[in-house]
Amino acid sequence: MQHTPLRSHKQSGMINGNFRGKDIISFDQFAAEDLHILFDLAQHMKQIVVNNKTSHLLEGMLVSLLFFEPSSRTFTSFAAAVKRLGGQTLEMQNPEIVSSVNKGESFEDTIRVLEAYSNAIVLRHRIVGSAQQAADAAEFSPVINAGDGNNEHPxxxxxxxxxxxxxxxxxxxxxxxxxxxxxxxxxxxxxxxxxxxxxxxxxxxxxxxxxxxxxxxxxxxxxxxxxxxxxxxxxxxxxxxxxxxxxxxxxxxxxxxxxxxxxxxxxxxxxxxxxxxxxxxxxxxxxxxxxxxxxxxxxDSDERAVFLRSQIRNGLYTRMALLALVLGRA
Amino acid sequence: MQHTPLRSHKQSGMINGNFRGKDIISFDQFAAEDLHILFDLAQHMKQIVVNNKTSHLLEGMLVSLLFFEPSSRTFTSFAAAVKRLGGQTLEMQNPEIVSSVNKGESFEDTIRVLEAYSNAIVLRHRIVGSAQQAADAAEFSPVINAGDGNNEHPxxxxxxxxxxxxxxxxxxxxxxxxxxxxxxxxxxxxxxxxxxxxxxxxxxxxxxxxxxxxxxxxxxxxxxxxxxxxxxxxxxxxxxxxxxxxxxxxxxxxxxxxxxxxxxxxxxxxxxxxxxxxxxxxxxxxxxxxxxxxxxxxxDSDERAVFLRSQIRNGLYTRMALLALVLGRA
Amino acid sequence: MQHTPLRSHKQSGMINGNFRGKDIISFDQFAAEDLHILFDLAQHMKQIVVNNKTSHLLEGMLVSLLFFEPSSRTFTSFAAAVKRLGGQTLEMQNPEIVSSVNKGESFEDTIRVLEAYSNAIVLRHRIVGSAQQAADAAEFSPVINAGDGNNEHPxxxxxxxxxxxxxxxxxxxxxxxxxxxxxxxxxxxxxxxxxxxxxxxxxxxxxxxxxxxxxxxxxxxxxxxxxxxxxxxxxxxxxxxxxxxxxxxxxxxxxxxxxxxxxxxxxxxxxxxxxxxxxxxxxxxxxxxxxxxxxxxxxDSDERAVFLRSQIRNGLYTRMALLALVLGRA
Missing domain, CATH: 3.40.50.1370 (Aspartate/ornithine carbamoyltransferase)
Structure with missing residues (x-):
């Protein structure tokens, strides 16, 4: 038997209180109760970061960051989220330049190669619908949409x-x-x-x-x-x-x-x-x-201006929480 | 005494059952018994990945990934192999752009700088013979050929x-x-x-x-x-x-x-x-x-088509095994 | 209260025997006694590397490497320094290409985003004075100058x-x-x-x-x-x-x-x-x-030629020591 599934088949659609193995493509997958689960965990993640605690929650886990478009906040905060929880990243920025994409490899094949090497794929892409396309291509690894054109950025x-x-x-x-x-x-x-x-x-x-x-x-x-x-x-x-x-x-x-x-x-x-x-x-x-x-x-010095204070940091806490939930470690 | 060798001098040539510290330049270095050693270990590595076990085999180890040419599978699977075993990578893609190579630094100097900071160097380069050239330049760190032009890709x-x-x-x-x-x-x-x-x-x-x-x-x-x-x-x-x-x-x-x-x-x-x-x-x-x-x-849906299933995953398991053997941790 | 400071405000100016939380912008911040503290610790760091010991000194720590200019030795040795001590990096090379810098984001905002996600920022930039500018922009995270034009490279x-x-x-x-x-x-x-x-x-x-x-x-x-x-x-x-x-x-x-x-x-x-x-x-x-x-x-074969031997390796040991001191872990 040459093909051993690394993980059970993943699921799509509404979260319904269960994040494990789910693709996160659209904000419409979330109901109010899902947000409460996520935000409670984000609160906990904040304590880990603020108190500089060591976490091994994602130890042994690899998360691919596949970014076809420039990004600083999103890329960096996802990378930080994985690493703060003791996981590791496979980082591919501008894959048109550095990868087989420039030898004519199809998008679906790139996704399936990455899912063979990692537990989840975070994707940023210019094209509307590319996140769903990736989710359809990936058999086992959940795909997290980090922005597909001007469509969704959940x-x-x-x-x-x-x-x-x-x-x-x-x-x-x-x-x-x-x-x-x-x-x-x-x-x-x-x-x-x-x-x-x-x-x-x-x-x-x-x-x-x-x-x-x-x-x-x-x-x-x-x-x-x-x-x-x-x-x-x-x-x-x-x-x-x-x-x-x-x-x-x-x-x-x-x-x-x-x-x-x-x-x-x-x-x-x-x-x-x-x-x-x-x-x-x-x-x-x-x-x-x-x-x-x-x-x-x-x-900026006005305490009400939170965009470079709590708002930017909350990107870290919520992504830590989301990754932990999707990867089944929380 | 200002110069303390970090490791004993490395060895080249046939594996002969002993991978430790060897440059891996050509497939011709392998005899049948070397393949059996490697494949037995790859089997073990597969169990680590499939069961999502945490491994500390390469803890404290740094492996340089020096890729002068685009690659997705090879780069990503080497990076994953190091990280799955608890090691870390120093990643340099397109060094012509991001490094001193564009200030006129010689290839040999780049290799010797990297070997000062890492335990092994994985090299992909357009030029036939570049892997051997790197192996000759590196005094202590083994060099693993990840493709030198259309010459070798062991x-x-x-x-x-x-x-x-x-x-x-x-x-x-x-x-x-x-x-x-x-x-x-x-x-x-x-x-x-x-x-x-x-x-x-x-x-x-x-x-x-x-x-x-x-x-x-x-x-x-x-x-x-x-x-x-x-x-x-x-x-x-x-x-x-x-x-x-x-x-x-x-x-x-x-x-x-x-x-x-x-x-x-x-x-x-x-x-x-x-x-x-x-x-x-x-x-x-x-x-x-x-x-x-x-x-x-x-x-793709035919079970006999293994290229995006076991074949691609086996790239991870065999590279994990090879790294562990060359780095003397298995 | 939406804004919880992650760390106490950092300090600038002379080291005066206390590296913790200090920006490292100019070599003029160092007095002879600071050098002795640093070099004693570098000696210790060398033992960690030479003996391939595992260190958890920077465990849970994230260090941003923001390199606007090509560099191989400096980038790689800082990355190696963080990872040898069990920390993790957020790496951003050529941010003009891969980040929001190309959407018109100001340098100060880029710095403040990175400090939200990391414990320190190592900066290389073409422009004289950019390291001080970054240090002024960052509220909490110390900034380490890895070369600002032809000005300083402490x-x-x-x-x-x-x-x-x-x-x-x-x-x-x-x-x-x-x-x-x-x-x-x-x-x-x-x-x-x-x-x-x-x-x-x-x-x-x-x-x-x-x-x-x-x-x-x-x-x-x-x-x-x-x-x-x-x-x-x-x-x-x-x-x-x-x-x-x-x-x-x-x-x-x-x-x-x-x-x-x-x-x-x-x-x-x-x-x-x-x-x-x-x-x-x-x-x-x-x-x-x-x-x-x-x-x-x-x-090169002359034992007195140390540039590719102890000198290049000492870049690793001294940066390990500096990071440990600035991050308050030594």
């Missing part, structure tokens, strides 16, 4: 929600402001879906004319039970907002340089003045990063 | 032979079919040499006219005692073949696009139909990968 | 001094010859500063006309109490020199190819003949590497 949403959960102790009855590129930002779309899993949340949306949430997105997201309110100027920012979530305007989304500059002109940038005028004291300012023309570095 | 042959050994429990009295680029494939040449270490093996060769095994290679390989039979069409494939070994036709080997297309036209591709017609049930289909126009993905 | 000087210390048992009353590019070499400038911390050292300087130490550097370095003597030909090399320190002539420093070739013509290259004629038996020949037109490989 672990970004997990860390965003965890940041709110840790701050407010709840994910319901929140008022938030989402700003910047509401049309294209997968982080914004996904965060709205996440918050719609919990009752009584209200989201205000502020963006340049050309970057408003698409009409059908507005309809389909509202249908999930969350209250969405579009505003047209900073003057309409609600004083009771518990959080602001700012995103950058992406140059490559515009048809011409003129339209881009016009878009930028209409974009509201967070300044100390803006915070002073419109934000309450017990709110937090978030940004999925990188921030480019979205948040003025002058606000 | 660990590929080790994993191929191990795949046959594991399936059939022997390496003698086998009938095989080698197909594709018999002229240039180092994997094919080496595999023939490997099988000629054991009695009563018969190999059929099938390739396009232009990619036949060179006449002098046919003579010199036959002189090793193995029976080589050239065939001209799939219709001559022997029904009793225990294994098929398929290789891709490499575009860059042809003088012109026309010749390449002609070569491709004459190339036999493995399809479900071909397997159904010419292969017996207890055979295996191998491919050193990447497969490009060599094996139709439609055969 | 760990190079640490390993050079340690090499002298290990050989002669002292850093005072030494006579040395520094040769090659005395004008631009940061390694030479820094080594002179290091030796001026100890009494009665005499340094001879030998370089092509155009690459002499700048007049003001000669004045300011001499003011530190070290005796500097410029010589114009190999014939003036003092027979009593305890060490020679050779550096390469860097092509990119010259205005034209003609000037470069003229400079090369005037450059003294170390040959077996030169050593035979001018060097005593108990001296050592050093080179910070890479050597290009500086030292003839024919001298």
């Amino acid at each position: 672990t970004q949403t997990l860390l965003d929600l965890y940041t709110l959960y840790e701050k407010f102790g709840r994910l319901d009855n929140l008022t938030g402001l989402l700003a910047g590129d509401c049309l294209n930002s997968r982080a914004i779309h996904s965060l709205i879906r996440g918050l719609s899993l919990f009752p009584n949340n209200t989201i205000y949306l502020l963006s340049p004319q050309q970057l408003r949430l698409a009409g059908d997105d507005l309809v389909s997201l509202s249908a999930r039970g969350i209250k969405l309110v579009e505003i047209r100027s900073e003057k309409e920012i609600p004083q009771q907002a518990d959080f602001w979530y700012w995103t950058r305007v992406q140059k490559e989304r515009f048809a011409s340089r003129e339209e881009y500059l016009q878009g930028l002109k209409e974009t509201v940038v967070v300044t100390p003045e803006l915070l002073r005028t419109y934000a309450k004291s017990e709110m937090i300012l978030m940004d999925p990063l990188p921030r480019v023309d979205s948040v003025d570095p002058a606000v | 660990t590929q042959t080790l994993l191929d032979l191990y795949t046959l050994y594991e399936k059939f429990g022997r390496l003698d009295n086998l009938t095989g079919l080698l197909a594709g680029d018999c002229l240039n494939s180092r994997a094919i040449h080496s595999l023939i040499r490997g099988l000629s270490l054991f009695p009563n093996n018969t190999i059929y060769l099938l390739s396009p006219q232009q990619l036949r095994l060179a006449g002098d290679d046919l003579v010199s390989l036959s002189a090793r005692g193995i029976k080589l039979v050239e065939i001209r069409s799939e219709k001559e494939i022997p029904q009793q073949a225990d294994f098929w070994y398929w290789t891709r036709v490499q575009k860059e080997r042809f003088a012109s696009r026309e010749e390449y297309l002609q070569g491709l036209k004459e190339t036999v591709v493995v399809t479900p139909e071909l397997l159904r017609t010419y292969a017996k049930s207890e055979m295996i289909l191998m491919d050193p990968l990447p497969r490009v126009d060599s094996v139709d993905p439609a055969v | 760990t190079q000087t640490l390993l050079d001094l340690y090499t002298l210390y290990e050989k002669f048992g002292r850093l005072d009353n030494l006579t040395g010859l520094l040769a090659g590019d005395c004008l631009n070499s940061r390694a030479i400038h820094s080594l002179i500063r290091g030796l001026s911390l100890f009494p009665n050292n005499t340094i001879y300087l030998l370089s092509p006309q155009q690459l002499r130490l700048a007049g003001d550097d000669l004045v300011s370095l001499s003011a530190r109490g070290i005796k500097l003597v410029e010589i114009r030909s190999e014939k003036e090399i003092p027979q009593q020199a305890d060490f020679w320190y050779w550096t390469r002539v860097q092509k990119e420093r010259f205005a034209s190819r003609e000037e470069y070739l003229q400079g090369l013509k005037e450059t003294v290259v170390v040959t077996p003949e030169l050593l035979r004629t001018y060097a005593k038996s108990e001296m050592i020949l050093m080179d910070p590497l890479p050597r290009v037109d500086s030292v003839d490989p024919a001298v």
Whole structure:
């Protein structure tokens, strides 16, 4: 018998309280109870890191990091998550350059080679749907989507929600402001879906004319039970907002340089003045990063600006938790 | 005394049952008894991986992976082999870009720097003979050849032979079919040499006219005692073949696009139909990968197609075994 | 409270016997007593490596290696230093290609992201002052300068001094010859500063006309109490020199190819003949590497040529010691 399965066949679809062996492709796989399981464990992971404890939870485990696209935060935090838990990584960045991909190897074969050598595959790829394609190709190893084009980036949403959960102790009855590129930002779309899993949340949306949430997105997201309110100027920012979530305007989304500059002109940038005028004291300012023309570095010293503090660190804790759960070690 | 040797001087040449500290440059260093030692240990390594056991065999050891050429399987499986055994890697891919090689450092100096920091060096390089050159430059650390141009790639042959050994429990009295680029494939040449270490093996060769095994290679390989039979069409494939070994036709080997297309036209591709017609049930289909126009993905679900199953995994087990032996930890 | 500091705020400035949490930006932070602390520990680290002992000193620790410039020795030896002590690395080479730097992320944000995921940051960057800039951006994690343009490369000087210390048992009353590019070499400038911390050292300087130490550097370095003597030909090399320190002539420093070739013509290259004629038996020949037109490989077999022996290995031991001290584990 030449073929010994290394692991039992993996499963797809809804988490339903059981992460073990599951592909993590879309945020839609998560229900409220799954988030609670994950966030409880993330809390525990934070204690490991903050207290510099040694963990052997992933000892003997290898996780492939296959990144076809540039990334610093996501790549580094996944690598850190594996290593903080005593596991090891197989790192492949720009595989078009360094691997057999440039000899014409198919994407599916690359995935199946990696799954032969590792316990899980974390994938970042330019192409929408590539994470599902990888999950279909992999017979045994779970695939974790670390961003497939502008489609899904579920672990970004997990860390965003965890940041709110840790701050407010709840994910319901929140008022938030989402700003910047509401049309294209997968982080914004996904965060709205996440918050719609919990009752009584209200989201205000502020963006340049050309970057408003698409009409059908507005309809389909509202249908999930969350209250969405579009505003047209900073003057309409609600004083009771518990959080602001700012995103950058992406140059490559515009048809011409003129339209881009016009878009930028209409974009509201967070300044100390803006915070002073419109934000309450017990709110937090978030940004999925990188921030480019979205948040003025002058606000960094404000304790409410959490994007380079707890938000970025929560990416580590939630990914540690997710890996431990998917790999069946928690 | 400013110079303390970190290790005793290493040795070259035939293995002769003792791998410790040896450079592994050519498959010709191996005799049948060396293969048995290695394969017994690979069997043990497989148990570590399959059962997800933690191994500390290479704890405290550093292995340099110096890859001047793109590679995915070989690089990743060596990295996985080191890490699965509790060792660590120093990884340098494309050193022309990221290292002092682009300041004009000689190849020998790069090797001597790396040997100062690591216990062994795994080298992949475009240039024929570079592995021996590295072995000569390194005073203490063994060098393992992970492919030097189209010259040698001994660990590929080790994993191929191990795949046959594991399936059939022997390496003698086998009938095989080698197909594709018999002229240039180092994997094919080496595999023939490997099988000629054991009695009563018969190999059929099938390739396009232009990619036949060179006449002098046919003579010199036959002189090793193995029976080589050239065939001209799939219709001559022997029904009793225990294994098929398929290789891709490499575009860059042809003088012109026309010749390449002609070569491709004459190339036999493995399809479900071909397997159904010419292969017996207890055979295996191998491919050193990447497969490009060599094996139709439609055969992947056939249990006999082991290239993305046991064959690819055996690359991990045999490299784990080889590293442990060369580093004196087994 | 959403923001829990992972570590207490770090400190800058003079070491003063306490390395813990300090940024290591300039060699000027070190006093003679700091060097003794470091070198005693390096001696201990050498025993770990030479005897292949397993160390868990940095277990659970993550060190970021952020290299914007090509490097082989420095990158590899820092990576080896972390891993030999049981720690793990987050490696980012050429971040312009693989990270959000190419989306317009600021240098400060990149640093703050990395410090969120790691216990220390080792930085190599083309731009003078970038290491201090990183240290200012990082709130908690110490930053170690692995070379900022032609400004500072403190760990190079640490390993050079340690090499002298290990050989002669002292850093005072030494006579040395520094040769090659005395004008631009940061390694030479820094080594002179290091030796001026100890009494009665005499340094001879030998370089092509155009690459002499700048007049003001000669004045300011001499003011530190070290005796500097410029010589114009190999014939003036003092027979009593305890060490020679050779550096390469860097092509990119010259205005034209003609000037470069003229400079090369005037450059003294170390040959077996030169050593035979001018060097005593108990001296050592050093080179910070890479050597290009500086030292003839024919001298490599001379036991006095330590650059690819103890000098290169001392880079590992001193960096192990520095990391352990800065991370508070020694």
